[in-house]
Amino acid sequence: MAEFDIAAFLQTLSQRAGVYRMYAADDELLYVGKAKNLRNRVSSYFRARGLNSKTVALVSRIHHIDVTVTANEAEALLLEQTLIKQHKPPYNILLKDGKSYPFLHLSDHEFPLLAYRRGKRKKDGQYFGPYPNSGAVREALNYLQRLFLLRSCEDSYFRHRSRPCLQYEIKRCSAPCVGKISAADYQRDIQHARLFLQGKSRELIELLQQEMEQAAAQLAFERAAELRDQVEMLRRVQEKQFVDAAQGDADAWGIVEWQAIICIHRLTFRQGRLTSSQNFYPDNKAGEQLDELLVEFVSQFYLADHAVDGLPRDLIVDAAAEQMEPLLQAIQLQAQKKLNHSRGTRGSARQWLHMAAENARTGAQTKISGRQAALNKLEKVADLLTLPAVPKRIECFDISHSKGEATYASCVVYGEEEGLTKSRYRRFAIKGVAAGDDYAALEQAVTRHFTRLKEQQDLPDLLLIDGGKGQINRIADVLNSLQLQDEVAALGISKGETRKSGWEFLWEADATRPIMPDAHDEGFRLLQMVRDEAHRFAITGHRKERARSRGESGLEKLQGVGPKRRRELLLYFGSLKNMRSARREELEKVPGISKKLAAQIFAQLHGE
Incomplete structure (x- = not known):
């Protein structure tokens, strides 16, 4: 620091947007940052008081600083991310590529195979995902095979079958290999599975409810019970794998610091479904504020092409508009796509932001519990x-x-x-x-x-x-x-x-x-x-x-709900247990249930 006259340097420093690079005495690049106003930002590292210990540790190693002035903050952000990716400075957060994410793959075949895949998507067909972990994929695959009886065997095994395998006997496959189902009927089941994976499971549920009602009217109670079980299984899969919230296409980000552990959590919503949930644990070696750290991390995530499931329409980040604007401009320059920023103050965005924060808190607690x-x-x-x-x-x-x-x-x-x-x-x-x-x-x-x-x-x-x-x-x-x-x-x-x-x-x-x-x-x-x-x-x-104790009364004791509405509620949810686990917005979708009555029912079911 003796050779570095910081006062003289700051006097000559531009007040325009740009990138600054901090070097040690041996020319090691310590830190790369971007600024809307270079003089103000760099000066903040050399205040007489108010710096945390991590920032002090960084400043103590600085031998000289180089700057690059850019036309605007968006260009500065792009340059910053390029330099971070190229040099990997020790005091920057470094987002490293992990192993590839798992997908569900629907093969291109007369009788398609729905299977687990990881790695590069080379095979023909349709991919669904990515999923947050292999367990989520295998669980979804298990449910879908039970629901639609899709084959689980590879093509080489499929071609050489002369009789049904055990999967057919335990009702996990419709045995297309030996002609137990026609190609048209199998394609119908494939289409059902495709619709469900695309988030259109409500259409399936409504169709199955109609068939269940028809079977009950014809006194085919066993068939009606099977359809009821299928509807409930569809609902369970939907609740477990996805969060249904209209037709949102967004990424929600939350950050929490707990016991010196920082966890950033990303929730990915596509077509209103929660399709991915990821934890990240960055090192805050430069001692940045949490909101600044989050914006820097999100910027690196998108500009370095870590979003394997593509860019969302909306970014839900609890950060000021002026903090997010350079990132939005940079993405528009780089990917030719305009993103919207929301702080999650109302509606679904508020719920999703709260979920991201809660998941970040859980991730930090899990990490520290090692x-x-x-x-x-x-x-x-x-x-x-x-x-x-x-x-x-x-x-x-x-x-x-x-x-x-x-x-x-x-x-x-x-x-x-x-x-x-x-x-x-x-x-x-x-x-x-x-x-x-x-x-x-x-x-x-x-x-x-x-x-x-x-x-x-x-x-x-x-x-x-x-x-x-x-x-x-x-x-x-x-x-x-x-x-x-x-x-x-x-x-x-x-x-x-x-x-x-x-x-x-x-x-x-x-x-x-x-x-x-x-x-x-x-x-x-x-x-x-x-x-x-x-x-x-x-x-x-x-x-x-x-x-x-307050909700022990049955469906018959709900105030404002008569026989006709009870029937519609049971037809829609299948049981009182499913009603208790439903959100208030879901109750409003039942025929004959107004918003006001849905709120009353919800309050009664939850003892409020």
Whole structure:
């Protein structure tokens, strides 16, 4: 830095759009960035205060900076992405090509084969996808073969059959190889499968509903039951593989930073269906703000041709219009296609943006729950609490109720093997406790749980209670009564007077003053995360129980729904269970159900 006079450099720097390249003393390219105003952007790296540690680390290595002025920000963005792809600077996020995505392939044959394919699409026929993973493809293929009885054998096997194979016997294939189905009927089934994969399954469902009604009128109840099962299977596949939301053609992006892990999630919607879901974990070596990081990542994703399923019509990104405008212009210059930008403030776009954010949060939590990360964080907990040994398992309890109704206790587990261990999660329905008595509810749940664990000799190393001095003293009495006080360390975690995250207190039994850790301590942040997970799990159980108890009445007890409307609802959904899982917009599509009545039915079904 001694040879680099930053003040003089900034005085001569242009205020036009362009690209800047930061180099180390050995001419290693450290970072490439683009700017609408080069002087303002580069100056921001050399402020006296307000820089995070990652940006400081980058700046400390800068020996000199080169700039390239461009006509506009869109051209700067194109140049930036070209340089990143060519030089792979260590402080830029680098989006690397992974393995190819899987597809479903419908072969070009008199009796087409619907099969799983990965890699280059060389074979003739029609491809559907890409899918997010091989499991999703195989599951979809399994359902489609059961629905439409399509062959699963390769052409060489198909040509040499003289009798039906086992797939025909178990009703997974219509045996076109030996003439059990005509070419015309098989093409009809292929067309049905094609329509479904293209997102036109509603046409199939309506046709099957009509046939089911006709079969019931003719007293062919077995046939009607088969058609009913087929309709329900179609609905399950549609709900599991896709999200039906009109006819959107969009990509929704979400970003979350959780415990120093950044996850960017992309949801791909084509013809109103969710066809792909991807997680990315970029390194933020330059210490950029999350919104800037997201825009940079999205730019690199599209301009470097990583969108294997093509460009969408709409980009749903929670970023300012001026941040996204250069990317939209660059795409128009490069691909000759105009994209629309939405911040997801209303309608389907808002739902999709929320889904992307939730998936990003889940991805970050999954990433951080890896074994090595778990071990490191447990070591930090031991350091924070000065424990004699690193805890191998932490269990945390929380209570949830609404004015005493449906009181539940939750127990979540964080272990050294996989972090949050959901297979060990438990909920306890609290009975015989006065409404609002959280002390007694905690005592009952911990007593029941630890009595069982003591018998199984499967005790945790640390018990965490969502509560303060009073709760932890009560739980310490429980451990004493079970003679576990020397085997299990117990700790309470309570929010301070501000009720803000990072200002919690840690309480040991019989302590007069709490432990007040540094808000950035990694062990403390792990305890916070486990407490938050226990709270979420308790709330979820409480809400499910409340909704179940309030919605126990059958379809006949729905207000505003008479015999004719009940019949239409059952014909459309097949069962009350399917109605409860449907969205309100789906209820509005049933004949005779207005928007107002759909809202009333939805509220009744969900106990609202």
